[in-house]
Amino acid sequence: MNKFGIILSHTYLTRVKTKSFLITTAITILFILLAGNVQSIMHSFGGSNEQEIAVLDETGGVVPALKENLQAGEREMSLHSYEGTETEAKKDVRDGTFDGFLKITSNEDIPQGEYYSMQGNPSPVSERLQQALQPVKLSRAANNAGIDPAAVQQITSSVVFETVALQEDAKTAEEMNSARGLVYVMLFLLYLSVIMYGNMIAMDVANEKSSRVMEILVSSAPPVTQMFAKIAGIALLGLTQFGAIVVVGYIMLQSKQDQLTGGVFQYFGLQGAGAGTFIYALVFFLLGYLLYATLSATLGSLVSRTEDVNQLMAPVIYLIMIAFFIAIFGLSSPDNMLVTVTSFIPFFTPMLMFLRVTMLNVPIWEIVLSFGLIISAIIILAAAGARVYKGGVLLYGKSNSLKDVKRALQLSKKE
Known part of the structure; x- marks a missing residue:
């Protein structure tokens, strides 16, 4: 048993002092600390996560409903009714005054949107804006067709579906x-x-x-x-x-x-x-x-x-x-x-x-x-x-x- 202990301790002490063991352990611990403080790090480098969006509403009545739909969203987003022109709004985005610019137009009283940002690619912000605009579009389309909005909501709502286990301890x-x-x-x-x-x-x-x-x-x-x-x-x-x-x-x-x-x-x-x-x-x-x-x-x-x-x-x-x-x-x-x-x-x-x-x-x-x-x-x-x-x-x-x-x-x- 004495020889077993000597070999065990030698194997352990030799390995625990190696640079590879110390470096990999330190890197892993550092990664855990970074993962736990990622929100604080992002705030320190990028300030607030809230997205400032300029909205040019040419229809004149979509912004209130859009803001109401966005309240249920997880992403913080602040909409600002823009009083200037489309060219001025795009310039403000390039200058960093706003994170993005949403232009809302109307096609036969059906709202449609164009979102401008520095990257231009689909992003969580643009997808959330599109989702918030969808109920407004459905409501307008239902009114134009003479359909009760409550009926539209019932038609488009998800079906009630439950899974029930017959096994008691499932x-x-x-x-x-x-x-x-x-x-x-x-x-x-x-x-x-x-x-x-x-x-x-x-x-x-x-x-x-x-x-x-x-x-x-x-x-x-x-x-x-x-x-x-x-x-x-x-x-x-x-x-x-x-x-x-x-x-x-x-x-x-x-x-x-x-x-x-x-x-x-x-x-x-x-x-x-x-x-x-x-x-x-x-x-x-x-x-x-x-x-x-x-x-x-x-x-x-x-x-x-x-x-x-x-x-x-x-x-x-x-x-x-x-x-x-x-x-x-x-x-x-x-x-x-x-x-x-x-x-x-x-x-x-x-x-x-x-x-x-x-x-x-x-x-x-x-x-x-x-x-x-x-x-x-x-x-x-x-x-x-x-x-x-x-x-x-x-x-x-x-x-x-x-x-x-x-x-x-x-x-x-x-x-």
């Missing part, structure tokens, strides 16, 4: 949306961590072999101890990095709770999510890491040059990519048979079973079975991987083929 639409966001975050984090930390484990083993440090380590500690100490050391490194990011993110959310309510934070399930969801996320994340980390360490022991690591790590990348793509498909169809069947494949379980557990009411026996399968896979892979690692650390020379697994097993039997 999740609501709000719970599904919250779960969908959390699953997406979980998929993204697991995908990145497997690629980043799995490759780090394999590179660490290959680097020690290329520098002949492995020969000293083999004589001082069993290869199996080295393997699991490195997995634990890199896991501790990942927890350190994610822990720092989570702490900064939590502090920012608490300090700006009122400003960050809703929007992207609501979509990603950071509001109203139950504790059980986060427990499942943590358990599946750790199981997924252990499974892929063991496989990465095994493959890393087969190479003696860091240049060969990426080629042997390709199967790991393919597995996590397949799981990721199936899970992305499952976000819109979590009860699909493909998602259900593949959720019991150990290499896909961390993503797909978590998706199903979070978005559906999965029978408890399926959850227990998935846990049993992935834990069994980890144990089998660890036992087989330990044998391959034991012989693989003694392999030197160019190695870029999985055929070296056989050579590594043969060497491990001679030990």
Whole structure:
């Protein structure tokens, strides 16, 4: 155990002091801080978000109705009746007096608009103005045709449509949306961590072999101890990095709770999510890491040059990519048979079973079975991987083929 602790601490301390670890952690934390203060930054650089729009109403009666329709809009917009000419209004837009200029004309008593801005392309402002002008146009057209405006409103209003679940414990639409966001975050984090930390484990083993440090380590500690100490050391490194990011993110959310309510934070399930969801996320994340980390360490022991690591790590990348793509498909169809069947494949379980557990009411026996399968896979892979690692650390020379697994097993039997 003493040797295990020494290798673990050496792996952790060596990696945690590297410039790449410190820079990536700092950049991620900086990105979180910028995302949380984006509104303040935009205000400091661009002043108010309110759009100042000059309106030249040649019909003489559209502006009041237009202002009333815009009151329900999310975008802040201030309309100013313009008394000058069209040429003067365009000049004011170029000079920065107004953000845009809306010209309202009439075609057989039906209002129509032209919006002028510096960019000229369709934008959220022009689309909102068009939406606000649409009810005015419908009202005018109904009056011209002698149709009651109330009848027009009834005809154009959305149909009343509800979806009712016959299953008593079925999740609501709000719970599904919250779960969908959390699953997406979980998929993204697991995908990145497997690629980043799995490759780090394999590179660490290959680097020690290329520098002949492995020969000293083999004589001082069993290869199996080295393997699991490195997995634990890199896991501790990942927890350190994610822990720092989570702490900064939590502090920012608490300090700006009122400003960050809703929007992207609501979509990603950071509001109203139950504790059980986060427990499942943590358990599946750790199981997924252990499974892929063991496989990465095994493959890393087969190479003696860091240049060969990426080629042997390709199967790991393919597995996590397949799981990721199936899970992305499952976000819109979590009860699909493909998602259900593949959720019991150990290499896909961390993503797909978590998706199903979070978005559906999965029978408890399926959850227990998935846990049993992935834990069994980890144990089998660890036992087989330990044998391959034991012989693989003694392999030197160019190695870029999985055929070296056989050579590594043969060497491990001679030990």
